[in-house]
Amino acid sequence: MEQMCVPGFKALIHLATDNQVDLETVELESVEKAAFSKDIAKLSLQLKKGVQVNELMTMMKEGDFVALKRTEHQAKLLEVADRLESATVHKVLVQEARDRCDSNIGLKSVMRTIETGKESMEQVIMDVSKEFGPSSEPVKEIAAIGHLLQEGVRCDEVMTLVESGLLPSLKMPQAQVPLVSMVADKGHIGTICEVMVAESVKEIPKTKTKGAAARVSEVKELLKKAKTQCVDVKTFTSEMVPGVKAIMRMAQEDQVNIEEVVQKANLEHKLKEEVAKIGMMVKHGVLAQDVITLMEAGEFPLLMREEAQAQLLTVVEDFGFKALVNQVMTEQVEQAIQKTDKTIGVKTFIRMLEQANVNVEEIITEQFPKEFDIKEQEPISQEMAKVSVMLTEGVQAQEIISMVEAGELPHLNRPETQMPLINVVEGQGQSALIFQVLIEDSVRDIIQELPKVDVATISSVETLQSASSTKVEVKGTKSAAAVVTFTKSQIDCDSEPLGE
Structure with a gap:
């Protein structure tokens, strides 16, 4: 008997069995109720009786759960399940792909x-x-x-x-x-x-x-x-992993027991394993650049992730090596100013104004005098005050950055202005924002060199005419009952293969 494609049906089963969700209590939209409520109630009853998954699949093959079996209903059923537990839907789709x-x-x-x-x-x-x-x-x-x-x-x-x-x-x-x-x-x-x-x-x-x-x-x-x-396509630079850099430098310190660090660090288990591996490699004399090369080959996928960098930087700071974090930050800011991003300080300062609860007037009056000489202090303060007003009035950050880069705020555009602004942000306890902007800019620079595609040129005629999402129609019947039809999507990348 042919294999059925019913990921939505399977997701409902996993909601009940893995997440202990009572399917009869699942909230459905009106059209979903008309289409699914009867079959979902029946499925719930069978599961409460202890009927196993393979038995339910057999029942479906033999004609039960008609609405839950229809291929054109699967996307909507997944949507129902996703509203309750997205991890379950992810698990089902991955298993279907494996099968x-x-x-x-x-x-x-x-x-x-x-x-x-x-x-x-x-x-x-x-x-x-x-x-x-x-x-x-x-x-x-x-x-x-x-x-x-x-x-x-x-x-x-x-x-x-x-x-x-x-x-x-x-x-x-x-x-x-x-x-x-x-x-x-x-x-x-x-x-x-x-x-x-x-x-x-x-x-x-x-x-x-x-x-x-x-x-x-x-x-x-x-x-x-x-x-x-594409032999040497570039999708990575070490500037994207400042947390890894800081961890490796900490591991080089003689007094650091990397196993103790990993044991005490507040990191997920698999990430801890990768930190332990690179830490021990560095302890045994492996060069940082060689570790980076292994990362490029896919050896440490979790350490590659952007969200891991802030966690790693926190670990280094918590073990008393904030100076190493500042060292990595200073190096990357200086590289950004020299190479690609002349306004890294302004970008970071604006990000702080957007996301952090800071008093910009207090910063300008108290912190700017410590970072800028008397000659530069007044014009920079005036321009930053203008930036603050524009943000308050709803001007988008990117629009302000474009103004700076276009020379409309000339003192903020100067390379020598950037590091003092970074120091101000760091002084406000916002070093995480600095690294966030550094990583984003590194990624942006790489993306600019990658191939871009016009969607209109890559779809076949058949694909363009097909539905991109589930459509729902509610039709009245003589008995006044609602009959719900989910129009089947005809999507397939192989709409008309070329052949070999």
């Missing part, structure tokens, strides 16, 4: 987010980099896909290349689960469901015409060119 790992569910879900404009090409490349490592083959291949899409190659044509084995790392079964997890983490559960449903009902590909064969050859040549452009 169907030969169907390229992960990559197709990624391509679908690009095709619909839910994610930019450059952001997808960065996400794949975090998942597999900056120097990994999947990163090179996804960047090559970016170049193909830039050249007008459609998503379905890209998937044909994948099926032909020309992008092997992204086709690997073991790559699909991380890719699905990546898409789910971004909140695109409906997209994953659409792809799964489309795969479950996919028709046999049509016979290819001579014209299609010629297009195959053309696209393959474009792929060769794209791969050469």
